[in-house]
Amino acid sequence: MSSGESGRLAATIRPSHRWEQADHPYAGLVAVLATKHEKLPLIGPPLEEAIGLQVKAVAVNTDVLGTFAGDIPRRGSPLETAIAKARLGMSATGHAIGLASEGSIGPDPTMPFINTDKELVVLVDDDSGIVVWEIHSSWDIVAAATSVGTGDDLGAFLAKACFPDHQLIVRPNIGPVHPIHKGISSIEKLGSAIAECAAVATDGLARVETDLRAHGCPSRRAVIAGAAQRLASRIAARCPACGAPGWGPRSVVFGIPCAWCGTEVARPRAETYSCPACEHLETRGLVSPEERADPGECPQCNP
Numbered sequence: 001m002s003s004g005e006s007g008r009l010a011a012t013i014r015p016s017h018r019w020e021q022a023d024h025p026y027a028g029l030v031a032v033l034a035t036k037h038e039k040l041p042l043i044g045p046p047l048e049e050a051i052g053l054q055v056k057a058v059a060v061n062t063d064v065l066g067t068f069a070g071d072i073p074r075r076g077s078p079l080e081t082a083i084a085k086a087r088l089g090m091s092a093t094g095h096a097i098g099l100a101s102e103g104s105i106g107p108d109p110t111m112p113f114i115n116t117d118k119e120l121v122v123l124v125d126d127d128s129g130i131v132v133w134e135i136h137s138s139w140d141i142v143a144a145a146t147s148v149g150t151g152d153d154l155g156a157f158l159a160k161a162c163f164p165d166h167q168l169i170v171r172p173n174i175g176p177v178h179p180i181h182k183g184i185s186s187i188e189k190l191g192s193a194i195a196e197c198a199a200v201a202t203d204g205l206a207r208v209e210t211d212l213r214a215h216g217c218p219s220r221r222a223v224i225a226g227a228a229q230r231l232a233s234r235i236a237a238r239c240p241a242c243g244a245p246g247w248g249p250r251s252v253v254f255g256i257p258c259a260w261c262g263t264e265v266a267r268p269r270a271e272t273y274s275c276p277a278c279e280h281l282e283t284r285g286l287v288s289p290e291e292r293a294d295p296g297e298c299p300q301c302n303p
């Protein structure tokens with residue numbers, strides 16, 4: 001996270017809040033999860049099990065903050081969007097604790113031929129002014145796309161797209177933005193949507209792609225569940241200084257000295273743990289202080 005982001009979040013903290021040291025402060029409380037896409041079974045159980053937080057869903061229209069299909073563009077960062085979604089649920093229900101998730105799916109920055117799904121789940125607590133989030137990433141995501149004409153053989157594509165377990169979106173390939181057919185899970189509906197979209201496209205083709213909304217995309221659901229599990233563990237962990245929930249690693253410190261010349265090689269050396277409510281930080285080593293990097297990785301010895 002950038003320092004600007006953590007600074008902005010820190011500005012919302014109310015330092016007067018006192019954390020009970022005995023039981024978990026969220027045990028028995030209710031949080032509201034803003035979702036239209038059936039995320040409650042993924043996010044509720046880990047939080048209830050780990051800390052006794054009761055989660056209920058509210059169906060607010062989070063599409064106003066952007067959609068996967070791209071027909072409504074996202075404006076903020078994934079964290080900002082997730083916080084805004086959580087606040088939609090909080091203001092719709094009057095609950096002080098809100099939850100939401102936000103996913104980013106696309107080519108992996110280090111391996112462009114592989115898709116990666118990065119899922120963020122956030123808890124916003126306006127009673128005590130803290131925001132806690134966790135991220136889980138996975139390459140096990142189905143995200144297929146192709147352009148087809150009416151009557152083309154789709155067998156290989158549909159196998160790759162794990163259809164109909166994973167739903168599809170169809171739209172004109174080039175030309176008009178509409179119609180967009182989402183949530184397609186039958187071969188009959190797929191055929192008619194392709195015919196309709198190809199007929200209005202300027203190149204006569206329809207664009208067919210995975211519908212990445214959580215309810216129609218089982219591979220994405222698994223990644224959201226993983227992020228919720230991580231969030232539950234993080235909220236269960238308490239700050240050693242003030243007792244607030246949400247203590248855990250937030251950033252990685254890079255730099256291992258080269259065995260020959262001492263130049264720092266960009267490998268993880270330590271993690272910095274931080275608290276969402278106070279300024280307490282701890283740096284915990286990931287390798288021994290004697291660890292030295294292979295000169296083969298060194299920008300000086302092996303430029």
Ligand SMILES: [Zn+2]
Pocket residue numbers: 258259260261262263295298299300301302
């Ligand atoms: Zn060196």
Ligand SMILES: [Zn+2]
Pocket residue numbers: 239240241242243244275276277278279280
């Ligand atoms: Zn603290």
